[in-house]
Amino acid sequence: MTTRPLAQEAVASRRRWRISLSERHLPFILLLPSVIIMLLVIGFPMLYSLYLSLTSYTLTTAQNYDFIGLKNYATLLFDDPLFWASFGRTVLFITLAVNIEFLLGLGIAHLIARAIRGQSVARTLIMMPMMFAPILVGFQFKWFFNAQVGLVNNILYAITGEPHFIPWLIDKPLGFISILIAEIWMSTPFMVVILEAGILSLPQEPFEAAEVDGASGWQKFRHLTLPMLLPFIYTAMAIRSLDIARAYDVVQIMTGGGPANRTELIWTYVNRLAFTGQQFAVGAAMSYITVIFSWIFTWWFFYNVIKSRWAGGQS
Amino acid sequence: MSVATRTKSFSRSRRRGRILNEIFLWFVLFIFFIPVLWIILTSVRIRSEINAFPPVWIPSGFSFDSYKILFGMPTPEGAFGLGGSIPVGDYARNSIVISLVSTLFALVLGTAAGFVFARFKFRYKNGTFLAMMLFRAIPGIALSLPLFILYARLGLSDTVPGMILIYVALNIPFTAWLMDGFFRAIPEELEDAARIDGCSHWGAFVRVDLPLALPGAAAAGIFAFLTSWNEFALASIITRTPASRTFPPALFEFTGQFVSDWRGMTAMSVLMLIPAVIFVAIVQRQLMEGLTSGATKG
Numbered sequence: 001m002t003t004r005p006l007a008q009e010a011v012a013s014r015r016r017w018r019i020s021l022s023e024r025h026l027p028f029i030l031l032l033p034s035v036i037i038m039l040l041v042i043g044f045p046m047l048y049s050l051y052l053s054l055t056s057y058t059l060t061t062a063q064n065y066d067f068i069g070l071k072n073y074a075t076l077l078f079d080d081p082l083f084w085a086s087f088g089r090t091v092l093f094i095t096l097a098v099n100i101e102f103l104l105g106l107g108i109a110h111l112i113a114r115a116i117r118g119q120s121v122a123r124t125l126i127m128m129p130m131m132f133a134p135i136l137v138g139f140q141f142k143w144f145f146n147a148q149v150g151l152v153n154n155i156l157y158a159i160t161g162e163p164h165f166i167p168w169l170i171d172k173p174l175g176f177i178s179i180l181i182a183e184i185w186m187s188t189p190f191m192v193v194i195l196e197a198g199i200l201s202l203p204q205e206p207f208e209a210a211e212v213d214g215a216s217g218w219q220k221f222r223h224l225t226l227p228m229l230l231p232f233i234y235t236a237m238a239i240r241s242l243d244i245a246r247a248y249d250v251v252q253i254m255t256g257g258g259p260a261n262r263t264e265l266i267w268t269y270v271n272r273l274a275f276t277g278q279q280f281a282v283g284a285a286m287s288y289i290t291v292i293f294s295w296i297f298t299w300w301f302f303y304n305v306i307k308s309r310w311a312g313g314q315s
Numbered sequence: 316m317s318v319a320t321r322t323k324s325f326s327r328s329r330r331r332g333r334i335l336n337e338i339f340l341w342f343v344l345f346i347f348f349i350p351v352l353w354i355i356l357t358s359v360r361i362r363s364e365i366n367a368f369p370p371v372w373i374p375s376g377f378s379f380d381s382y383k384i385l386f387g388m389p390t391p392e393g394a395f396g397l398g399g400s401i402p403v404g405d406y407a408r409n410s411i412v413i414s415l416v417s418t419l420f421a422l423v424l425g426t427a428a429g430f431v432f433a434r435f436k437f438r439y440k441n442g443t444f445l446a447m448m449l450f451r452a453i454p455g456i457a458l459s460l461p462l463f464i465l466y467a468r469l470g471l472s473d474t475v476p477g478m479i480l481i482y483v484a485l486n487i488p489f490t491a492w493l494m495d496g497f498f499r500a501i502p503e504e505l506e507d508a509a510r511i512d513g514c515s516h517w518g519a520f521v522r523v524d525l526p527l528a529l530p531g532a533a534a535a536g537i538f539a540f541l542t543s544w545n546e547f548a549l550a551s552i553i554t555r556t557p558a559s560r561t562f563p564p565a566l567f568e569f570t571g572q573f574v575s576d577w578r579g580m581t582a583m584s585v586l587m588l589i590p591a592v593i594f595v596a597i598v599q600r601q602l603m604e605g606l607t608s609g610a611t612k613g
Contacts (some may be wrong), residue, residue, distance in 0.1 A: 026516060027435040029441070030427040034487045037424070041484035042450045045461035052461065111340040116333060124599065125344050128351045133563045136584050139570075140350055143577060149354060149366040157370065180595035190521065196604055245454030249547045267456045274460050287457035298452035299444035302445055303319065 046291070053284035058125050060278070072285035083286075084219070086257075088263040089176070090293070093247070093265060097183045098240060102233070104184070105191025111193070113199045123196070129189045134246050138253025141182035145254070169255050175263045179251050186250065191236050198232030234304060241297035245290065266290045321562040354588075358382070358581040365577055381582035390456030403583065405557035406565045411590065413475055413561060414543040417482035421539045422532055424483065424489025433498035434489065434506075444492075451488035455548030463552045473555045481549055493538070495588060498524055533601035540594055545585075562587045 053072055057065045076083045112122045131139070144151040146167035156164040168178045202225065210220050248267035251257065257268035264272075267290055274283025356367055361378050366372040379602075383389075385403045432444055463472065469544070472479035501524055509519040551564040562583070571578040595602075 027431040027437055034424045034428050034447075034491070035443075036483045037480065038450050039489060040538065041462070041481055042453060042458065045458060045465050046453065048465060049457070049461035055397050084601070103352070108340075108343055111336055111343065114333070114336050115340055116337065120599075122340060122344055123349055127595060127599070128348065131541065131545075131595060132351075132589055133547060133566075133587065135545075135547040135563045135566060139566060139575070139580060140354060140584075143575070144350065144353075149368065149370075154370040158372065163369070182411050185347065189347070193602070200603070229478075233372055239489070242448065242452050244452075245456065245548075248454065248456050267454060269526045270456050280460060282461060287454075287460065292454040294454055298448055298535070299445070302448045305429075 014082065023066070049287060052281055053288055055281050057281040057284075058279050065281070072282050073289075076282070076285055076289065082261055082264065082269065083289075085261065085271045086266050087289075087293075089263075090265045090267075093176070093298075095245060096180060097187065098237070100180075100184055100192050101188045101240075102236070104188045105195050105227075105236070106246045108192045109187070109196040109199055110198055123193075126189050126192050129186055130193070131244070132186065134186060134249035135253055137186045138183055138250040141178065141185070141250070142169065142254045145178045169263075170259055172262050173253055175259075179247075179254055180264050182250050182254060183247050187240070187246070190239070194232055194236040194239070197227065198229045202228050234301065236303035238298075239303075241294070241301045244294055244297055266293060354581050354584055355575055358585050360578070361577060381578045382586075384579065385582055385586070401565065401568055401579070401583075402557040403586070404413060406560055406562050407586070409478075409554075409557075409559055410544060410561040410565070410587075413478045413482065413539055413559075415554045416536065417479045417543045418536055418539045420479070420483045421486035421490050422536055425487045425535065425539075426525075426528070426532060428491035429488065429494025429496075430498055430524065432495040434503075434524075444495075447488040451485065455546065459549050459552040462549065466553055469479060472553055473559050475559050478550065478553060478559055481553070482539075482543040482546065483547075486542055489542075490535040490539055494528060494531060497528040500528045500531075502612040530601040530604045533598040537598055537602055541591060544591055574595060 024233050054067060054069055056068050056071075062134050108126060112119055112126070115122060132140075143149075145172070147165045147167045150168065152168060153164045153166055156166070161258065166174070168174050206228075207220060210224060215223075245267055247265065248271075251263060251265055252268050252271060255263040257264035257272060266286070270283055270286045270290060273279050273286050277283075356374070357376045359379060360374050361376055362380070364374060385401065389401070422593040428447070432440065437485055466477055468479075471480070505523050505527075506519045509523045514522060544604070545562040546561075550561050551567070554560040554564060566580060566583065569576045569583070
């Protein structure tokens with residue numbers, strides 16, 4: 001009489017215990033492989049790189065180097081005019097690129113969303129640049145902007161009837177404009193895709209109501225479309241911030257940061273220091289500066305994403 | 316009466332607007348498409364018409380020699396000026412194996428992580444999520460030097476599994492983030508109902524959440540695949556020989572110090588684009604569906 005309830009109790013409690021154990025541990029079991037792989041392939045090398053950046057390691061002194069603290073960072077920050085020039089140029093480059101890509105993306109997404117037919121053809125065409133490897137974008141734009149045989153000068157020739165040999169990649173402002181154009185060509189389609197997804201998911205009722213009230217196209221855009229698109233704009237910006245260094249491939253191929261550092265961005269500068277100059281330690285310090293640059297962007301965007309998602313936000 | 320005329324002129328101006336919209340759209344698309352067109356066109360042009368001066372706009376004929384050379388078939392002109400005999404078959408195999416396998420692993424692990432972020436509550440959840448994203452934001456160029464040294468010590472440099480490992484790690488965070496959004500868009504009542512019917516947490520995941528999140532997985536898969544397929548900064552450092560070299564660093568083999576063989580390079584570029592285009596074409600509808608289903612809402 002007493003044994004049976006006890007046994008049942010034991011079984012029940014064990015089952016409850018087992019369920020609660022697995023329930024409690026399931027998130028960690030599911031996350032564990034991802035965390036291990038990321039720590040191994042990203043975390044550990046970055047720790048090693050942090051250590052390297054605090055030493056005087058170069059390719060030739062690989063056996064014999066000293067711990068020198070923050071000296072590499074201090075040299076870059078205080079004694080290297082090239083660093084600040086490339087840093088300022090990178091900020092300008094990213095600011096211009098992201099804003100122009102956003103405006104173009106919004107415009108094209110609108111055009112596609114309003115198109116009567118051929119929407120999926122248009123979408124497929126505009127997605128083509130997304131499939132190009134950034135390095136391929138670099139090669140092709142280097143060729144297009146070539147002074148002698150480039151497509152751009154050839155088109156100018158065809159339009160004006162006179163041969164042009166504009167040194168797009170060499171001239172000071174033109175070099176910067178050329179890498180900017182390549183970056184915009186490569187990344188605008190991505191904005192189009194995300195923003196078009198946003199436009200397609202907008203509810204129709206507010207627009208019908210606005211139409212009845214006689215709102216103009218601009219008013220509808222300003223007071224309905226734009227606010228409702230904000231989450232998508234955030235998403236697009238967040239993804240862009242993760243991949244902000246994709247521009248490295250393009251610029252490295254097109255100009256390599258040259259000539260005379262005219263198009264040097266912080267990423268091509270890492271390459272110049274670490275691999276061309278074989279100053280591994282200074283290169284590692286420079287790498288960390290690029291990482292912090294990316295993190296500021298990423299942290300800011302994802303902080304906003306988390307805030308709206310987990311602080312009782314919708315969906 | 317006045318209302319009728321107003322609607323009439325309104326609809327006429329609207330129709331004109333639509334037509335303008337259409338013209339403008341295709342004009343913009345054409346501008347964006349020129350580089351794509353030029354690459355494809357160059358790969359089938361006659362050698363003397365590439366980089367000719369004055370430029371030749373209308374090709375006098377087409378030649379598939381560049382592709383024949385790439386595939387090792389005999390042609391009257393023989394090999395390219397640069398990049399003589401390139402082991403395209405090896406590069407293609409490496410690129411396909413590395414991209415597909417890493418995408419698959421990243422999808423499985425990233426989906427699991429996304430599910431955890433969407434459905435469980437635990438301490439440091441926000442911190443873990445943010446840490447993952449910060450890991451993803453590390454530029455390849457910053458990672459390439461330490462990874463190069465580490466891989467040399469571990470014997471992983473110039474191996475296919477080594478590259479797969481890198482791309483899995485790079486693709487997990489973004490996949491997790493997208494999937495988190497997709498799982499969030501599935502009403503929790505559905506899962507609750509499944510659990511009341513006797514499903515375990517795991518059973519509910521497999522029977523309810525997973526099927527509903529599939530379009531989302533397609534979208535995440537596109538991004539993961541394209542990242543692996545097109546990645547250059549790390550591939551150029553880690554892969555050295557045809558044993559593991561992928562297409563993006565292989566493009567360099569057509570360049571010399573001052574000249575490049577554009578015929579060979581464009582032909583290989585087209586080969587590189589074909590699988591990406593096919594893959595995107597297959598999952599394009601799911602991509603738009605996935606992105607509109609609320610997953611990307613902040």
